[in-house]
Amino acid sequence: MRITNVAPTQHDPERVSIFVDERFAFACHALVWLASGLHINAAITPAELDQLRAAEDRRALKDRALGLLANRPRGRAELQRRLAHGTKAHPPPPPDLVRAVLDELAQEGLVDDTAFAEYWVEQRDRFRPKGSRALRAELAQQGVARADVEAAVAPDRDLERALAAGRPRALRLAQQPGMDARAFRDHLGPFLQRRGFGYSIAREAVATLWGECGNPPDAALDEDAL
DSSP states (O other): OBEEEEEEOSSOTTEEEEEETTEEEEEEEHHHHHHHTOOTTOBOOHHHHHHHHHHHHHHHHHHHHHHHHHHSOOOHHHHHHHHHTOOSSSOOOOHHHHHHHHHHHHHTTSOOHHHHHHHHHHHHHHHSOOOHHHHHHHHHHTTOOHHHHHHHHOGGGHHHHHHHHHHHHHHHHHTSTTOOHHHHHHHHHHHHHHTTOOHHHHHHHHHHHHHHTTOOOOGGGGSSOO
């Protein structure tokens, strides 16, 4: 077997068509072809041709992963699920190929569950604050290891988060005619608990926000009714 021609493809100048014994064999990225060290008129065995195909499959899968990472950081488990499904153009890849690509990206620092967990928490803190209980559950669903989750969550910031989460609603509640401390608590407390804040944090946040709205302390806020 001999490579008789290598020509750019019609629709993608970065890909080349490889011809073996005057017949089209397959197409690959030009970088894969150059990295192979092969050239026109070189002899090629079936095994070497299979290696070239495998290199192209790996490159294509890595490019797909990089495309997913271009939008936002992603955890390894999410990437693994997305890559394992395949696309219209490519069938689902072998699991060992997915693992190899993810390992390569991890070595390059592009897949890092610790950094992903920190990014997730930072985005929540900025746009939709939640308590550490909810953050732990979300990151667990993303397949992040418990140690990485605990390093990112920082539960000591829950009161700060609860105040940020509850402040817009507290201001709206305070503007409602006849809003007293008990009604304020009954509206805001459950809202914060649904956001993953524990009872004590929600209770303290409600009292603080009540004061921020210009109200004096009220015994109703201390009642165990959240």
